[in-house]
Amino acid sequence: MEIFCRTDQKCICYLCSMDDHKGHVTVSAAAERxxxxxxxxxxxxxxxKVQDRENDVKVLQQRVEVIDHSADEAVRDSDKIFSNLICLNKKRSSEVKQQTRSQQTTDVSRAKELEEKLQQEIPELRRKETELEKLSHTEDHLHFLNNYASLSCLSESEDLSSLNVCPLSSFEDVTAAVSEARNKLQSVLSEEWLFCYVNLMNIVK
Known part of the structure:
Protein backbone atom coordinates (compact mmCIF):
# COMPACT_ATOMS: atom_id res chain seq x y z
CA MET A 1 0.00 0.00 0.00
CA GLU A 2 2.86 2.38 -0.76
CA ILE A 3 1.30 3.82 -3.92
CA PHE A 4 -1.45 6.43 -4.04
CA CYS A 5 -3.91 6.42 -6.96
CA ARG A 6 -4.90 10.01 -7.65
CA THR A 7 -7.56 8.88 -10.10
CA ASP A 8 -9.43 6.87 -7.44
CA GLN A 9 -8.06 8.84 -4.46
CA LYS A 10 -6.87 5.85 -2.42
CA CYS A 11 -3.77 3.91 -1.47
CA ILE A 12 -2.96 0.78 -3.47
CA CYS A 13 -0.21 -1.80 -3.75
CA TYR A 14 2.26 -2.19 -6.60
CA LEU A 15 0.35 -5.12 -8.16
CA CYS A 16 -2.91 -3.14 -8.17
CA SER A 17 -1.16 -0.28 -9.95
CA MET A 18 -0.31 -2.68 -12.77
CA ASP A 19 -3.75 -4.30 -12.83
CA ASP A 20 -7.00 -2.62 -11.65
CA HIS A 21 -5.43 0.83 -11.65
CA LYS A 22 -3.48 0.51 -14.87
CA GLY A 23 -3.42 3.80 -16.74
CA HIS A 24 -4.40 5.77 -13.62
CA VAL A 25 -2.39 8.66 -12.29
CA THR A 26 -0.30 7.22 -9.44
CA VAL A 27 2.44 8.49 -7.16
CA SER A 28 4.10 7.17 -4.04
CA ALA A 29 2.13 7.54 -0.82
CA ALA A 30 5.04 9.53 0.60
CA ALA A 31 4.98 11.95 -2.34
CA GLU A 32 1.21 12.41 -2.08
CA ARG A 33 1.43 13.00 1.66
CA LYS A 49 -12.23 29.85 13.06
CA VAL A 50 -12.18 29.24 16.82
CA GLN A 51 -11.07 32.83 17.34
CA ASP A 52 -13.67 34.10 14.87
CA ARG A 53 -16.43 32.16 16.59
CA GLU A 54 -15.37 33.40 20.03
CA ASN A 55 -15.47 36.95 18.67
CA ASP A 56 -18.87 36.27 17.12
CA VAL A 57 -20.17 35.05 20.47
CA LYS A 58 -18.98 38.28 22.13
CA VAL A 59 -20.67 40.35 19.42
CA LEU A 60 -23.91 38.41 19.93
CA GLN A 61 -23.77 38.94 23.68
CA GLN A 62 -23.27 42.67 23.12
CA ARG A 63 -26.18 42.72 20.69
CA VAL A 64 -28.42 41.08 23.27
CA GLU A 65 -27.46 43.72 25.82
CA VAL A 66 -28.18 46.54 23.37
CA ILE A 67 -31.51 44.96 22.35
CA ASP A 68 -32.55 44.60 25.99
CA HIS A 69 -31.52 48.15 26.81
CA SER A 70 -33.28 49.64 23.80
CA ALA A 71 -36.43 47.60 24.43
CA ASP A 72 -36.50 48.63 28.11
CA GLU A 73 -36.17 52.29 27.13
CA ALA A 74 -38.99 51.98 24.63
CA VAL A 75 -41.25 50.42 27.26
CA ARG A 76 -40.40 53.05 29.92
CA ASP A 77 -40.93 55.96 27.52
CA SER A 78 -44.18 54.50 26.27
CA ASP A 79 -45.46 54.18 29.83
CA LYS A 80 -44.64 57.83 30.59
CA ILE A 81 -46.38 59.09 27.46
CA PHE A 82 -49.47 56.97 27.90
CA SER A 83 -49.81 58.03 31.53
CA ASN A 84 -51.24 61.35 30.21
CA LEU A 85 -53.89 59.47 28.28
CA ILE A 86 -54.42 56.53 30.61
CA CYS A 87 -58.19 56.97 30.78
CA LEU A 88 -58.58 57.16 27.01
CA ASN A 89 -55.85 54.91 25.74
CA LYS A 90 -54.85 52.38 28.40
CA LYS A 91 -55.52 49.52 26.02
CA ARG A 92 -53.18 50.95 23.36
CA SER A 93 -50.41 51.39 25.94
CA SER A 94 -50.66 47.74 26.85
CA GLU A 95 -50.56 46.73 23.19
CA VAL A 96 -47.43 48.78 22.48
CA LYS A 97 -45.70 47.21 25.48
CA GLN A 98 -46.72 43.73 24.43
CA GLN A 99 -45.53 44.23 20.83
CA THR A 100 -42.21 45.67 21.98
CA ARG A 101 -41.63 42.79 24.38
CA SER A 102 -42.66 40.31 21.72
CA GLN A 103 -40.12 41.78 19.28
CA GLN A 104 -37.51 41.85 22.02
CA THR A 105 -38.19 38.21 22.87
CA THR A 106 -37.99 37.21 19.22
CA ASP A 107 -34.70 39.05 18.60
CA VAL A 108 -33.06 37.85 21.81
CA SER A 109 -34.26 34.30 21.14
CA ARG A 110 -32.68 34.36 17.66
CA ALA A 111 -29.44 35.76 19.01
CA LYS A 112 -29.34 33.21 21.85
CA GLU A 113 -30.05 30.36 19.43
CA LEU A 114 -27.15 31.33 17.18
CA GLU A 115 -24.91 31.92 20.21
CA GLU A 116 -25.67 28.39 21.43
CA LYS A 117 -24.83 26.93 18.02
CA LEU A 118 -21.53 28.80 17.94
CA GLN A 119 -20.70 27.73 21.50
CA GLN A 120 -21.35 24.10 20.54
CA GLU A 121 -19.16 24.43 17.46
CA ILE A 122 -16.08 25.65 19.33
CA PRO A 123 -15.28 22.37 21.23
CA GLU A 124 -15.54 20.36 18.00
CA LEU A 125 -13.18 22.78 16.26
CA ARG A 126 -10.74 22.49 19.16
CA ARG A 127 -10.92 18.69 18.93
CA LYS A 128 -10.10 18.81 15.22
CA GLU A 129 -7.25 21.19 15.94
CA THR A 130 -5.76 18.69 18.41
CA GLU A 131 -6.26 15.72 16.08
CA LEU A 132 -4.70 17.58 13.16
CA GLU A 133 -1.69 18.43 15.30
CA LYS A 134 -1.25 14.75 16.22
CA LEU A 135 -1.77 13.69 12.63
CA SER A 136 0.94 16.04 11.37
CA HIS A 137 3.55 14.09 13.38
CA THR A 138 2.58 10.59 12.25
CA GLU A 139 4.99 8.70 10.04
CA ASP A 140 2.28 6.37 8.79
CA HIS A 141 1.34 7.73 5.36
CA LEU A 142 -1.72 5.52 5.09
CA HIS A 143 -3.01 6.62 8.47
CA PHE A 144 -2.40 10.25 7.53
CA LEU A 145 -4.22 10.01 4.20
CA ASN A 146 -7.14 8.06 5.66
CA ASN A 147 -7.76 10.63 8.40
CA TYR A 148 -6.67 13.90 6.79
CA ALA A 149 -9.81 14.52 4.71
CA SER A 150 -12.32 14.15 7.57
CA LEU A 151 -10.28 16.30 9.95
CA SER A 152 -9.43 19.06 7.51
CA CYS A 153 -13.01 19.40 6.29
CA LEU A 154 -14.67 22.34 8.04
CA SER A 155 -18.45 22.40 7.99
CA GLU A 156 -20.17 25.52 6.83
CA SER A 157 -21.53 27.26 9.91
CA GLU A 158 -23.96 30.08 10.28
CA ASP A 159 -22.64 33.57 10.02
CA LEU A 160 -23.85 36.59 11.98
CA SER A 161 -25.43 37.89 8.79
CA SER A 162 -27.98 35.06 9.14
CA LEU A 163 -29.23 36.60 12.37
CA ASN A 164 -32.32 38.52 11.29
CA VAL A 165 -32.53 41.02 14.13
CA CYS A 166 -34.82 43.96 13.55
CA PRO A 167 -33.09 47.38 13.47
CA LEU A 168 -32.73 48.94 16.91
CA SER A 169 -34.37 52.03 15.45
CA SER A 170 -37.65 50.09 15.45
CA PHE A 171 -37.72 50.33 19.24
CA GLU A 172 -37.02 54.04 19.04
CA ASP A 173 -39.84 54.37 16.52
CA VAL A 174 -42.23 53.08 19.18
CA THR A 175 -41.45 56.05 21.41
CA ALA A 176 -41.53 58.49 18.48
CA ALA A 177 -44.92 57.25 17.27
CA VAL A 178 -46.48 57.47 20.73
CA SER A 179 -44.99 60.94 21.28
CA GLU A 180 -46.41 62.14 17.99
CA ALA A 181 -49.85 60.83 18.93
CA ARG A 182 -49.68 62.61 22.29
CA ASN A 183 -48.68 65.93 20.70
CA LYS A 184 -51.51 65.73 18.20
CA LEU A 185 -54.00 64.99 20.94
CA GLN A 186 -52.79 67.90 23.07
CA SER A 187 -53.19 70.26 20.14
CA VAL A 188 -56.67 69.03 19.50
CA LEU A 189 -57.63 69.32 23.19
CA SER A 190 -56.74 73.01 23.18
CA GLU A 191 -59.46 73.67 20.61
CA GLU A 192 -62.40 71.56 21.66
CA TRP A 193 -63.02 68.29 23.38
CA LEU A 194 -65.43 66.92 20.85
CA PHE A 195 -62.98 67.41 17.99
CA CYS A 196 -60.32 65.79 20.18
CA TYR A 197 -62.52 62.78 20.83
CA VAL A 198 -63.25 62.25 17.15
CA ASN A 199 -59.57 62.46 16.21
CA LEU A 200 -58.59 60.19 19.07
CA MET A 201 -60.94 57.54 17.80
CA ASN A 202 -59.37 57.88 14.34
CA ILE A 203 -55.84 57.58 15.70
CA VAL A 204 -56.42 54.51 17.85
CA LYS A 205 -58.32 52.60 15.15
Missing part, protein backbone atom coordinates in the same frame (compact mmCIF):
# COMPACT_ATOMS: atom_id res chain seq x y z
CA UNK A 34 4.27 15.52 1.17
CA UNK A 35 2.30 17.44 -1.46
CA UNK A 36 -0.81 17.59 0.66
CA UNK A 37 1.06 18.55 3.78
CA UNK A 38 2.75 21.39 1.91
CA UNK A 39 -0.71 22.75 1.19
CA UNK A 40 -1.91 21.99 4.66
CA UNK A 41 -3.26 25.03 6.45
CA UNK A 42 -6.12 23.22 8.14
CA UNK A 43 -4.83 23.69 11.67
CA UNK A 44 -4.34 27.39 11.14
CA UNK A 45 -7.83 27.60 9.67
CA UNK A 46 -9.30 25.83 12.68
CA UNK A 47 -7.46 28.15 15.06
CA UNK A 48 -8.68 31.18 13.14
Missing amino acids: AERQNEWVSRQKVQQ
